[in-house]
Amino acid sequence: MLKNLPETGPSDEALQTKMDEALPKELEDLLSKAQQHEKWPIARLISIFERNTTENLIARHQIISYLNKHPGKFNKQAMVLGVTGTPGAGKSSLIGEVCLSLLKQNTDISIAVLAIDPSSHDSGGALLGDRTRVIFPVKDNRLFFRSQASQLDLGGMSKRTFHVTRLLRKLFDIIIIETVGIGQSEIEVQRLSDHTCLVMQPLAGDQVQFMKAGIMEVPDTFIINKCDEDALAKKSLHLLKSSLKLASIYVDHQEAKKKNIFLTSALKRKGIDELCQFVIEQTQEKVHQDKLNEQENYFLHKWIKQAYGEFGMGIYENFAEDKQLCSGTLEQKELHFKQVIANFLKQVT
Ligand SMILES: Nc1nc2c(ncn2[C@@H]2O[C@H](COP(=O)(O)OP(=O)(O)OP(=O)(O)O)[C@@H](O)[C@H]2O)c(=O)[nH]1
Ligand SMILES: [Mg+2]
Incomplete structure (x- = not known):
């Protein structure tokens, strides 16, 4: 089972540093245009959210963080x-x-x-x-x-x-x-x-x-x-x-x-x-933050189960109280969980 695990390791730290960088100007411009409902910028942003590459994971995190930091400007909650x-x-x-x-x-x-x-x-x-x-x-x-x-x-x-x-x-x-x-x-x-x-x-x-x-x-x-x-x-x-x-x-x-x-x-x-x-x-009816958290948790669990099976779920249960696992964007939580698994494997091998 373990050989099927996704790649983990030092590159995750580099990834974290990249994620902490501010939103690139190009993406900020796209967001402003998307807010005016211009179709092409929305389509470009959607592609970023759909694709599962490392580059898109970073961009997704940066965009969500930016949106969260500017609730006055992006005040919709569909x-x-x-x-x-x-x-x-x-x-x-x-x-x-x-x-x-x-x-x-x-x-x-x-x-x-x-x-x-x-x-x-x-x-x-x-x-x-x-x-x-x-x-x-x-x-x-x-x-x-x-x-x-x-x-x-x-x-x-x-x-x-x-x-x-x-x-x-x-x-x-x-x-x-x-x-x-x-x-x-x-x-x-x-x-x-x-x-x-x-x-x-x-x-x-x-x-x-x-x-x-x-x-x-x-x-x-x-x-x-x-x-x-x-x-x-x-x-x-x-x-x-x-x-x-x-x-x-x-x-x-x-x-x-x-x-x-x-x-x-x-x-x-x-x-x-x-x-x-x-x-x-x-x-x-206002969408409650609890509901949004619940949705995000469902997809975090699903990802853990798909990527790491019951082994991953077991590890997750043990670390569920971990503050880092419970905070930040979904991308940060996933990255952090990958690091938890990597550390665990280092200890047992
Ligand atoms: N008689 C009748 N036909 C309808 C009505 N609504 C849709 N249709 C017809 O039913 C067919 C299927 O309609 P769609 O709207 O494509 O149905 P759908 O559920 O989106 O179909 P899928 O996405 O393929 O599952 C089309 O030929 C429509 O014209 C209706 O109220 N009455
Ligand atoms: Mg249809």
């Missing part, structure tokens, strides 16, 4: 909305309609959409998918769209996506993340979202699949899309409510009662205004 559900349920169409309405009704709002696509390559395209009918005013910088290919990332989509949300939270008011599937990806998207919506098709058995997967408690909100006709909407609502009642035998009853349900038709623009109103209400 709400992250995770939108998930079965393939073809209409997630992109719905997101498109919701974004259009939100931008129309709120002149000062800015939205970033991250579409996690299991099949395609990354693209910084300005369109919200090829299949949707929604056409955005291309010059409107208040909306930023990015698609991320999930299969290119060995560590799973979530850590890369999480890094990007760390940046985008400081630049936008709302971040919407679209993911596909029923199962693991819902749980993952929930970890990096402040609020998770599950989009389902009417009477397609989605809720049954969801119950079978035992993850009915994951979404905060259920959306039945493609409710083009009222009769269909009524039937679907009834079915979902019965499923939720059934599921509440297994999940916390109070939790099950708190779930919101929306019936929408992206095609006929039904239920969109109600959904927009709800999204706005969510943005008005």
